[in-house]
Amino acid sequence: MTLKSLKYFSKIAELQHFTKAANDLYISQPSLSYAISELEKELGVILFDRDDKKVKLTHYGEIFLPYVNKALAILSEGEKILKEEASVKHSETISIGHIQSLSSTLIPSLIENFYQDPLNQNILFSFSQKDNDNLVKAFLNKKFDIIFTVEEVKNAITYPVARQDLSLVVASNHPFTSKKKVSLKELENENFILINPETNLRKIIDKEFKNLNFKPKIYLEMSSCINILTYVEKNFGISIIPKVDILDSKKSVVPIEIENLVLNRIIYANWFPPQKENISLKKVKNFINTFFYIEN
CATH class of the missing domain: 3.40.190.290 (D-Maltodextrin-Binding Protein; domain 2)
Structure with missing residues (x-):
């Protein structure tokens, strides 16, 4: 059983037609028919009822289809994540601003734990320390990607950390x-x-x-x-x-x-809603959301 044969099966089930499926898959109809025949032999069941005009899933085909589609969706998601991880190598530096009192506690802990994942080690940071008001002003002027302040900045996404x-x-x-x-x-x-x-x-x-x-x-x-x-x-x-x-x-x-x-x-992380957000920044934001927790 190959990934290709599963994709063929899913496409035929979708279009209910061998010729149309072959055209969509850019292969010949005989090659497609042979691949499905081999898949049926391997599984030991018939997956399609065939006639000249239309193809229908058999009882076994209907059972098999949701598992195939789920597997293909998971593989597609995995491929997407791998491509995103690969693009991190060329990511921009993430700029973080924070108030002075976080210099020895929150910020070092955040970065230390973030870098424990080997996939994050290509992401770089720049840090700047300012008083709260100047930090917010610089953030509103797009000088920082993320700031840690003692207030929720208007029009920003804020998260208590x-x-x-x-x-x-x-x-x-x-x-x-x-x-x-x-x-x-x-x-x-x-x-x-x-x-x-x-x-x-x-x-x-x-x-x-x-x-x-x-x-x-x-x-x-x-x-x-x-x-x-x-x-x-x-x-x-x-x-x-x-x-x-x-x-x-x-x-x-x-x-x-x-x-x-x-x-x-309360200390808040603030960032603006994403527009064309790079993968590195998305990873840092997601980590902040999961790493910090404040009890009521």
Whole structure:
């Protein structure tokens, strides 16, 4: 039994005519008849009732046809996938933009796991780190294929990929370090060094404080969590920033929990709906959709 003989069988079943099938298959009718005869011998059953005008499937032919069509469809899909994989060798570099706090966690984990599939190793990436607002602006100007941000970009396809915990942070010699948790009451007289008001992070902090009727005593506002940590380390004040930034920092600072307050934010992958999408980009998007999972 050959692939060719199965294709012949399927075509005859479709057209119910040997001559028409032979024309569609670009072979002679005697060759087609011989191939089907050999297939019937191999199977030990008659597949077609033949007459001069029309060909009909026998009972055995009707049983066999759906399996043949299914097998041909699977082989066709396999051929398509192989061609797509082969084209990846000539694919463009995938440009990814992300916020700073993902540099040591989400992005390395994504790429490491993506490259575990040998078929993905020909796909190349370029990475760029920006603050959230500038990242979105660059994305809207088509500077990136995919961005990881703390907001869902309008008119883009967005997918939640992670929940990022935020934490109070103090200097290592601050009195709070002797405690596992502190209350909001204890924070009333503390100087806060916070990220700038227009940022997504600040909006989350302000919203939670407002819900709890707490007004922080703001001493400084800065544009970078890294800079904030420098001032916190020198005991100019305390702050709330992504916990991963604290853990990654080599500075003498300590994360502290706040009683009855859970702070976090959602990280989103954003990309535009495909137009003429290359295979590499499609593979990366599909991987993101399957790799990340956020519990409710």
